[in-house]
Amino acid sequence: MTENYKIQNVEALWPKINTTYRFDRDENRSVPCSALDDGSEYSMQFKMNEEKAKALYKEMAKSYTAKKQKGWPEKLAMPFEKDEDGMYIGKARLKGAYGTDPTRKPAQYDAKGNKLDNDFLLTTGSSVNVLISFYPWSMRGNAGVSLRLKAVQIVKYIPREEPSPFESVEGFNASDDIAEAFGDASPEPTKEVIEEPKKLVKKSATPPKADSTPTTDDELSSIVENWDDA
DSSP states (O other): OOOEEEEEEEEEEEEEEEEEEEEETTTTEEEEOOTTSTTOEEEEEEEEOHHHHHHHHHHHHHHHHHHOOTTSBSSOOOOOEEOTTSOEEEEEEEESEETTEEOOOOEEEOTTSOBOOTTOOOOTTOEEEEEEEEEEEEETTEEEEEEEEEEEEEEEOOOOOOOOSSOOOSSOOHHHHHHHHHOOOOOOOOOOOOOOOOOOOOOOOOOOOBOOSOOOHHHHHHHHHTGGGO
16 A cells, blocks of 8 residues: 655655665764665655644555554554644655665655756755655554655755854854944844754554454544544
């Protein structure tokens, strides 16, 4: 079950799709790697409002129900994290390879549909549309629906800004001193640099009780209606 689905106008978070990456435990961060390295993948998180999150969850639940087999949890557990602003965080990824066969790199397009350079570097904070496919799975008592990343369209691009290597000290202040000297209008505010959070190991939640009975349309509607209680 690999239906395509477009997630429209969401905020990109820590996209890694210009090449494959893997998590390096010694450096405690993701680093570029070969597609054939263990753990290699293309990935990006995205931030969405409740309306978009609920619509995506509904489609994921449909895919899960269609694929569900005997012994799988009865319903799809809540797949998103909720941040302090009430926004929902999802994640799409694609393995760098399956066996010895590298996967096709997710394509990137501009707002007009023009394909971008192969090494185009998408940035956190950019507004994007995301094409994914659903892949329901079950393993060792856990189950879910993976969002496999296929393509990204950049609607609004936020230029990358390198953080300063220096701490703030007393002295020359470009914003104030230049404005005072030349009488210019107030400069644009400095944009906040958002760093990728460190990877945390979470304990797996106890899966819902297994039920081999097929889920009816009415039951699915009830699950979706109470989606945030999972």
